[in-house]
Amino acid sequence: MIQRFLSLEWKQFTRASYFQKGIAIKILLFFAAIYFGSAAVFLGIGVFFIAEKLVPSVDPVITVNNFLIYWFLFDLAIRFFMQQLPVMNIKPLMTIPIKRETIIHYLLGKTTLSFFNFIPLFIFLPFSTVLLFKGYAVMNVVCWFVSIISLSLSVNFINFLINKNNKVFYIIISLLAIFVGLEFFKIFKISEPIGIAFNALYNQPYLVIIPVLLMMILYRINFNFIKNEFYLDGAISKKADKVDTTDLSWMDRFGSIAVFLKNDVRLIWRNARPKQVLMMSFLFLFYGLIFYTQEVYQKMPVFLAFASMFVTGGFLMTFGQLVPSWDSEYFKLLMSQNIPYKKYLESKWYLMVVGVTVSFVLSTPYLYFGWKIFGMIAAGALFNIGLNSFITLFGGALNRVPIELNVKAKAFSNTNGFNPTQMLIALPKLGLPMLLFYIPYKLINFEAGLLVLALSGVLGMIFKNFFISTIEGIYQKGKYKTIAAFAEKN
Incomplete structure (x- = not known):
């Protein structure tokens, strides 16, 4: 069934009147993805040495962990503005015997294939490889890497939710501004307690279960949210309860x-x-x-x-x-x-x-x-x-x-x-x-x-x-x- 969905989307794209224009834009985006992906790989390789040079008295892993919270908050903010969530015309599918669960799993699966989910992979995989070459414990590095990727996918599913409620996004942006302000003016280093939590993920490999469970829970929350709205008389057709009559x-x-x-x-x-x-x-x-x-x-x-x-x-x-x-x-x-x-x-x-x-x-x-x-x-x-x-x-x-x-x-x-x-x-x-x-x-x-x-x-x-x-x-x-x-x- 997943193969059939992919086939339908490909036919929709190639048969559209804007196909030539769409393919030109896709080519431009492809080259942009190659550029930013390559930059991310080089950044991932250099992060260890940059951290080592900036804070020579501290283990580079600890330095990176102390600032990972800003990476995830920044990642969430960028996703909100730039990540285009998958869209699918489900009305025709609701009249034929296809399970709703199959369609929902397909939609959520498409979100994991976003370029924004590959950026953490391009950065943290080279960084983890450098750690292994530097002699760090294999089990610790692998579990830490799995934790980071799981948290990145969690951010992906959080973004799916906050797109339904902009207030959540404003709260997150405000928190980011407050955190940066507290850190910049040396009032309170918020990165330290959160850094301790990320360091624990590295030092205690069995804690990898926490980010994995978080990712699974968020996936299920998104699944239930879509399933509850998966009706023609639900979110698809909205009724106007109130008309805005602003005096202009x-x-x-x-x-x-x-x-x-x-x-x-x-x-x-x-x-x-x-x-x-x-x-x-x-x-x-x-x-x-x-x-x-x-x-x-x-x-x-x-x-x-x-x-x-x-x-x-x-x-x-x-x-x-x-x-x-x-x-x-x-x-x-x-x-x-x-x-x-x-x-x-x-x-x-x-x-x-x-x-x-x-x-x-x-x-x-x-x-x-x-x-x-x-x-x-x-x-x-x-x-x-x-x-x-x-x-x-x-x-x-x-x-x-x-x-x-x-x-x-x-x-x-x-x-x-x-x-x-x-x-x-x-x-x-x-x-x-x-x-x-x-x-x-x-x-x-x-x-x-x-x-x-x-x-x-x-x-x-x-x-x-x-x-x-x-x-x-x-x-x-x-x-x-x-x-x-x-x-x-x-």
């Missing part, structure tokens, strides 16, 4: 574009994927911490300019790049209304401006790093509003991949709505600000680079009508191709 009349002040702005606000408020993208754009605010806290980047301001684009451009780069795909489910109806296309594009521009502005206000804590850094963030915000927004809208004219709003998907990993053209459009969005800053910075000084970057954004706002009209012409030219593409069912 205050947006009428925006005139003829108000109808579009209201539509976008409702779209974000009522659908899972736009909400996830909005949350993801908030995380871009912390991108600057990667660069502003490292002394090496202080001598390379061009990379600081690169980081500044992300601090205020999160919403623009995540939500904006999928215009007009967000409206794909009702695009034909939208285009049949007696409303100028220019107003539609203008509303999207204003929405991105609001996103950049809110991100800029929330970035004020970066004043801690000095006025130069904050000035770079301000210049980046102006560039995002004045030029990046129009580059993003232009890229949308080339994006004709529909998005299913009612399907809960990962903001990062879901290829629904993905177009390789977006990768090409991303080059000027990231490279142009670096170039505009670097040339005057190199020829004159740092302040000149900031001024040119900021003025480029101001000029973009001055010529807003010209850019909008030009982009409108491109959208109008491909309007019917876009309608036809959105009409295709994936």
Whole structure:
């Protein structure tokens, strides 16, 4: 029966109208998997020697065990955003004599084949091999390795559960932030007691039974959860008990574009994927911490300019790049209304401006790093509003991949709505600000680079009508191709 399921999924993939596009994306993902898998293997080999060099007075195994908790919490957070859980059309299967248990076991089995479950294998298998070559006890190393893999699969099944309840995810992220804060400010080293537990898994091989049992219990919990919802009148068909009637009349002040702005606000408020993208754009605010806290980047301001684009451009780069795909489910109806296309594009521009502005206000804590850094963030915000927004809208004219709003998907990993053209459009969005800053910075000084970057954004706002009209012409030219593409069912 499992073989039959695999055969059905292969036929569904190869016979779909988007097969060529889907296979191209799969090839790109395959090469990405090879790259990250190879990096994980090299990391696994080097972990022992890195730990030995950083803390020479402590056994590398103990050092690794002390920080394993952060690995698992980080793994869970990344899985939540990027791991695409398996989906299967079960309605046709419910009318034929196939046991529900078989289908559920197949679905859960597919989750274990995720690339995210192979990453721990690529890291900890080479690390365990190094331990064996270094003369560590075979039984201890093998049981410890089995424990780590079992815990990784447990994280996989926990992720399956928290996808049904986002509150659990927020709690876990908050705990991670608290743990890191306590450890960083040396208030309480939370890693030590948890590290003792992981060290016990290594020193007492028989304790391997605990992670294995935990994995089995979580598997059973997931199994029962799916089984209880495995009915046509259960989770598959949901009834609307309450209609959200949020008052958006205050947006009428925006005139003829108000109808579009209201539509976008409702779209974000009522659908899972736009909400996830909005949350993801908030995380871009912390991108600057990667660069502003490292002394090496202080001598390379061009990379600081690169980081500044992300601090205020999160919403623009995540939500904006999928215009007009967000409206794909009702695009034909939208285009049949007696409303100028220019107003539609203008509303999207204003929405991105609001996103950049809110991100800029929330970035004020970066004043801690000095006025130069904050000035770079301000210049980046102006560039995002004045030029990046129009580059993003232009890229949308080339994006004709529909998005299913009612399907809960990962903001990062879901290829629904993905177009390789977006990768090409991303080059000027990231490279142009670096170039505009670097040339005057190199020829004159740092302040000149900031001024040119900021003025480029101001000029973009001055010529807003010209850019909008030009982009409108491109959208109008491909309007019917876009309608036809959105009409295709994936």
